[in-house]
Amino acid sequence: MKVAVIDYDAGNTLSVTKALQKVGADVDLTCDPDRIASADAVVLPGVGAFGDCMREIRARGMDEAAREAFESGKPFLGVCVGLQILFDGSEEAPDAPGLGLMPGRVVRFDVSEQKLKVPHMGWNQLSVTREHPVLGDLDGEAFYFVHSYYPEPENGDLLGTSGYGGRFCAVAGRENLIATQFHPEKSSRAGLALYKNFLEWGRRG
Secondary structure, three states: OOEEEEHHHOOOOHHHHHHHHOOOEEEEEOOOOHHHHHHHHHEEEEEEOOHHHHHHHHOOHHHHHHHHHHHHOEEEEEOOHHHHOOOEEEOOOOOOOOOOOOOOOEOOOHHHHHHHOEEEEEEEOOOOOOOOOOHHOOOEEEEEEEEEEEEEEEOEEEEEEEEEOOOOEEEEOOOOOOEEOOEEEHOHHHHHOOOOHHHHHHHOO
C-alpha cells in the first residue's frame, strides 16, 4: 500500500517513514500534492511549535493537499503536532489557524498545582475510550509522549486518553481520520502495532 508522508521539514519524518516501512508500507515522503492525491493513505507528522508547523505547511501548499486527502476519504493519520494542527487553533499560536479538520482547540497543560513539569515527556498508558480499528489490542499499552499542549476535541472525536495531572486527549479521530498525541515511531512494539493497524485499516478500505 502506498502511503504518502507529508514533507514540510517536520523533524520526525525520517523516523515515521522508517517505522511505516518496517511494517510493510510503500512510503513516499513528499510535498507534491499530486503524489499525495495518488497515495492510498496519508500520514501527517509533526514536532515543534504549532505556529511554525502551520507556517511551513501553508508555504508549501500542504494545507490544501491535507484537506483534499481527508475529503477524498482515504485513511489519514496525524502524529504529535500533526494531531494538533488538525484542529481549529492552539493557545500556543492564537494568530495561526489550524487546518480545522476536527472542531476543537489545543490547550497548554496546567499542572502547576501538581508540581509537574511541562513539557510532559515519557511513557504513559493509553486508555481507549472508543473502539477503533487502528487502536485494536492497544488499550493499556504504553506510548512515548513529548508535548506541552494537547487538543480538546468536540463532537465525540475523542478516541483515547492518557494521564498527566489529569486525563488528556491522546488520540482523536473522525470518519477516515485518526491522530495521536504520542509518537508511535518512538514507542517500540506498541507503536509499530499501531502503524500496522493503520495499514490494515487502509487495506480494508
